[in-house]
Amino acid sequence: MKSTFKILGACLVAGIMLTACSEPPEIAAKAAKRPDVAPYMGADNGFMTKGWTPGDQASWAEAINKRNQRQSEYSRVK
């Protein structure tokens, strides 16, 4: 009987000690990955280019594509 109490006591102590190894929920929440905002939503500063509407993915893609083509001198110099 005594040994059973000893084992149960040891388990209780081990359980209490192991709770110290767990991660508090506030730390776990802080380490959670944050969602990034898509670039077509625009930037909150004064450096935005003109010719596209923030929030409109198609217009952003078109603006980026136009800008991309500027890297080809074959399309710039004819």
Next chain:
Amino acid sequence: MARMKFICDTERCIECNGCVTACKNENEVPWGITRRRVVTVNDGIIGQEKSISVACMHCSDAPCMAVCPVDCFYRTDEGVVLHDKDICIGCGYCSFACPFGAPQFLSTGAFGVRSKMDKCTFCSGGPEANGSVAEFEKYGRNRLAEGKLPLCAEMCSTKALIGGDSEVISAIYAKRVSVRESNGRYPSTDIFGWSTAYGPSGSPAPTPTPAAKIPGAKS
């Protein structure tokens, strides 16, 4: 959806380091970290010198993402590999995994203390609000959200470094290769890129270096 990539044309790169300077200035990268650098092979050998501008390649199957123990990396819908500095613990696993040496750390403290990891963001910031001061201080400019492309590529004087949607930039590069071929340079270039990199079709396969010639190698 676009898949953002860089291509560096070694036939055009003149090792001016303009891309390196532009990156450092635009993103206010601290001393000790170089997100982009120019690597030159056969330096000083006339006719054989080739330079290439290297940064994060924003791999489709990024090894840095695979090894990160705290899973701080994420890939945007545009195919840009980014990371969250608030989660990064500076362990350095990503720098060992990356074949391009893109992830870098500041080590200014005693006992080899490392900072949070820093790398090229394809000028698209991090998880903070687009264009915010907090984002700029941690990751640099978010040019994609401003409707622009990475500055290193946009300001390259010889247009050796081109960046943007992979399909668009590979089409630009393919056009260059076909023009070179029609001008008599690199004849019999079958498919763009590959023949330039590995020699024209019919080239003998490279012979591996004998173990006896490699210092310390076991035969």
